[in-house]
Amino acid sequence: MSDALRLILFDVDGTLVDSQGDIVASMTSAFASEGMAVPKRDAILGIVGLSLDVAIPKLVPGLDAAVYARLVDAYKAAYMALRGAQGSQISSPLYPHIRAVLDQLSAVDHYLLGVATGKSRRGLDALLAGHGMEHLFLTQQVADHHPSKPHPAMILAALSETGVAAQNAVMIGDTSFDMDMARAAGVRALAVGWGYHRAEDLVGRADDVIYDARALPGAIERIWESKQ
Known part of the structure; x- marks a missing residue:
């Protein structure tokens, strides 16, 4: 059998x-694009694994939905740029x-x-x-x-x-x-x-x-x- x-x-x-280097760098770029303080590295890594639309509100509760949407888009753009520049094996x-x-x-x-x-x-x-x-x-x-x-x-x-x-x-x-x-x-x-x-x-x-x-x-x- x-x-x-x-x-x-x-x-x-x-x-x-x-991928922690690119995750932290992309989150840093996203928050900087909104003129916001960047969460601490440990906090960013603590939400890895969650979908972005859930992860970012956990980092900074209480923002408007439009701000969250921009942060998500900015994160994705930064992450794609880093991956494109370095390739997955390095990124x-x-x-x-x-x-x-x-x-x-x-x-x-x-x-x-x-x-x-x-x-x-x-x-x-x-x-x-x-x-x-x-x-x-x-x-x-x-x-x-x-x-x-x-x-x-x-x-x-x-x-x-x-x-x-x-x-x-x-x-x-x-x-x-x-x-x-x-x-x-x-x-x-x-x-x-x-x-x-x-x-x-x-x-x-x-x-x-x-x-x-x-x-x-x-x-x-x-x-x-x-x-x-």
């Missing part, structure tokens, strides 16, 4: 790629060993890989193309089509697209938003300790926390082997 299909979903920023480099681990996982017949990200469709397409990873992810869920994390819509859509049962899926990410989204969708949650939220803050939300990408395959197997 063949093994049941397993779905492995990845967050992107802070999990697969380290958003893969974390150590990530590519080798993705190739290893994708080679397993009953594993399906996917993405659930706060990035836009255009942003994800550019990133994957820049790293030559377009072929790796069967299902790609982006902010354009879903409510922001931690709403479970992205994971539920990925399960529906692939036909994988929730108990056979795992969400891998670096933030509390990823872990809470996984719980809301009824899938397992695996946290990485190299991203933008403190690893110790993820321990109670995740089934496991790893600190080296090379530990991912083993951690995934242990999660599925454990009792539901």
